[in-house]
Amino acid sequence: MSGPARERLYFDWAATAPLRPEAKAALLEALCDDYGNASSAHAFGRHARAALQRARRTFSDSLGVARDDLFFLGNGSEANLVALDGSVSDLPRDRRHVLASAIEHPSVLEPLERAARNGAIELETLPVDRFGRVAAEELARRLRPTTGLVSVQLVNHEIGTVQPVAELAVLAHGHGALFHCDATQAAGKLDLALPELGVDLLVLSPHKFGGPRGIGVLARRAGVELGTPLSPGRQEQGVRGGTEDVATIVAAAVAWQSARAELHALAASLRELSALLVARLRELLPDVTLHSSTEYGVPGLVNCSFAELRGDWLVAALDALEVAASHGSACSTRAALPSPVLSAIGAADHSTRSLRFSMGRTTTRANVEELARRLHAAVVSLRSR
Ligand SMILES: Cc1ncc(COP(=O)(O)O)c(C=O)c1O
Missing domain, CATH: 3.90.1150.10 (Aspartate Aminotransferase, domain 1)
Incomplete structure (x- = not known):
């Protein structure tokens, strides 16, 4: 027996x-009740659009960016891709040197390595110490007048190291470089806001804090360019065309509110x-x-x-x-x-x-x-x- x-x-x-149970409830309710297309002109569309805008405000207010600077994408990997493709393709000719920590997630390293192979950027790896930290002195030594972008995650996905991102971002900005931060493993565990972190591009993935899968969040400082659209269409300001998945977005915002509260x-x-x-x-x-x-x-x-x-x-x-x-x-x-x-x-x-x-x-x-x-x-x- x-x-x-x-x-x-x-x-x-x-x-x-x-x-999270509250995200599940919001997901089911929105799936069943908010089924209008957020682009439609009628009441069903307006209802879905209002739910979408409320969710966008939940993220943008808490991350300290304007609503127009908050984008919903397919997952964290896609959000990193959009952030990096955009910032890299928009770099001036004399600013093509890019620094990324040696322990970034593949969704950060792979687009950068591809850009380097295509000759679009010169990629240099930032070494980390035995704890996995990027030392400020190490970044300071490697920044050049030609550095256009620095990418350092907030928390590492394998060993959990928290990087001194605010300090690193000040250094990068002092050299006129943009700062991208993959905060996927930090969300729900550390305080996150663009102005406090001082970064230009920040990425979250709601399924890591009890939201649904199928959504990534990208926040940018006003004026930072994003890349080639992933798909044609006007949604998400043309960055990711196609009918929005309002239910998933609403549920992600509910999970984010709970994660922040606790x-x-x-x-x-x-x-x-x-x-x-x-x-x-x-x-x-x-x-x-x-x-x-x-x-x-x-x-x-x-x-x-x-x-x-x-x-x-x-x-x-x-x-x-x-x-x-x-x-x-x-x-x-x-x-x-x-x-x-x-x-x-x-x-x-x-x-x-x-x-x-x-x-x-x-x-x-x-x-x-x-x-x-x-x-x-x-x-x-x-x-x-
Ligand atoms: C640090 C980090 N960045 C990005 C991602 C990719 O997120 P997603 O699974 O939503 O594509 C992950 C996922 O494990 C991650 O840990």
């Missing part, structure tokens, strides 16, 4: 977060949960190597590795024990690809072994205790083979 079902533990919030309480609770997990790992598995930093890391993310155990083996062993975790970031979870982030922080030896646990608003201390027990069992079992 089989015993009671084991509780499934979700420790992959950095990959995607469960939909930001400080959640950050405090996630900080405690991360500390508990680190303490238990050290007790139960003393040979653990930690790659996320307590000092510089975002609350709720722990990245670690274990000698001789590949990250994808551990992910599979944990999955068999009903625990969801990632090897590296979600995009590289299914293959034991070496993590470029671990290599960049000087942990290349561990780059195929990394394991990421990320937590969110429903994670409890009991979940963390149980995770530690199951991880211990997984490590012992893999080592005995």
Whole structure:
């Protein structure tokens, strides 16, 4: 006879977060009731348009930009693409030097690398220290009179490092360069507003803070150009034509309001949960190597590795024990690809072994205790083979 079902533990919030109940309710209501096309001239269209504009205001007011400077795109990757393609293609001829941190997400690095291959820009990588931080002095040394753009994320997707973005943006602006910031992993965990961060382009992805998938948010400082339209049409000021998905946008705005309201309480609770997990790992598995930093890391993310155990083996062993975790970031979870982030922080030896646990608003201390027990069992079992 089989015993009671084991509780499934979700420790992959950095990959995607469960939909918040209030966002789900808003999504369903808008799907069923706000079905007018936001471009239509009749009452159904006006209703949908008003809902769309309210959602836009929710994001633009909180991010400190005008409504016209807030764009809804298909996801965070698409928002990064639009931001980077635009800022890069609009750079003056004598400003084609671009700096990006070595640990940016592929949705930032790939468009920049492509532009560099096509000869549109000269791309230089900004190294990071052993915690994954871009030092202000490092940026200051690399800025040139020809630097047109600097791109540094706010929080890293694999190890959770928080970058000193406000300080870096001041330096970039001092050299007349634009600053792009991918804040996808920061949203819902850190305060975000363009004026305070001092950046020119900021990207969010609502499915990371309990909104639906299928939407990305791009905020720009007034006057910054965006790239070639993704699709023809007048919607989103011509940047992304096509009938807007009002329900998804409305639900994302509801999730954003909730995430902002609970930001400080959640950050405090996630900080405690991360500390508990680190303490238990050290007790139960003393040979653990930690790659996320307590000092510089975002609350709720722990990245670690274990000698001789590949990250994808551990992910599979944990999955068999009903625990969801990632090897590296979600995009590289299914293959034991070496993590470029671990290599960049000087942990290349561990780059195929990394394991990421990320937590969110429903994670409890009991979940963390149980995770530690199951991880211990997984490590012992893999080592005995
Ligand atoms: C730092 C970072 N940037 C961008 C993205 C891409 O976001 P999306 O999944 O919405 O395309 C992710 C997703 O994991 C991310 O972690």
